Amino acid sequence: AxxxxxxxxxxxxxADALRDTLLWxxxxxxxxxxxxxxxxxxGAMALSGHVPHFRLSRAxxxxxxxxxxxxxxxxxxxxxxxWIPDSAAKHLLDLPxxxxxxxxxxxxxxxxxxxxxxxxxxxxxxxxxxDRKPAMGEKFYFFLNAGEKxxxxxxxxxx
Numbered sequence: 790a791x792x793x794x795x796x797x798x799x800x801x802x803x804a805d806a807l808r809d810t811l812l813w814x815x816x817x818x819x820x821x822x823x824x825x826x827x828x829x830x831x832g833a834m835a836l837s838g839h840v841p842h843f844r845l846s847r848a849x850x851x852x853x854x855x856x857x858x859x860x861x862x863x864x865x866x867x868x869x870x871x872w873i874p875d876s877a878a879k880h881l882l883d884l885p886x887x888x889x890x891x892x893x894x895x896x897x898x899x900x901x902x903x904x905x906x907x908x909x910x911x912x913x914x915x916x917x918x919x920d921r922k923p924a925m926g927e928k929f930y931f932f933l934n935a936g937e938k939x940x941x942x943x944x945x946x947x948x
Contacts, residue, residue, distance in 0.1 A: 792825045795832025801851040804835045830864040859888040866892030890917035904942040
């Protein structure tokens with residue numbers, strides 16, 4: 790297949806249901822041979838190494854598919870972070886296992902080829918790097934707009 794699409798829903802269920810199955814082996818083989826893999830909402834979250842839980846009852850992340858190395862994806866970023874104070878959000882994001890967080894707003898997407906990420910759509914993408922030390926008064930994440938690029942390995946904005 791030229792493209793395999795993972796839909797939304799519950800990312801923890803999706804990761805648990807597909808991991809270590811013949812279907813996942815076929816998806817992975819297709820991806821490794823040059824096919825494209827896309828995910829919306831839960832489908833995008835499950836591509837990460839770890840899928841965080843945002844409920845206090847299950848604070849430990851679920852193992853994702855691990856295709857996005859050292860990256861965690863949070864869909865609906867603009868909606869989710871509207872009602873959570875930065876201190877609580879940062880605590881939820883500082884989970885072991887992944888380095889960079891990509892928070893994707895509604896009506897927005899990222900295209901990742903190798904280590905290069907490019908933003909597409911009508912809104913923005915938040916990038917959270919736990920090693921970045923924001924200046925006083927800055928958020929702990931920064932935004933990329935449509936057309937902007939980011940290197941996931943060096944964690945630097947590209948020209």
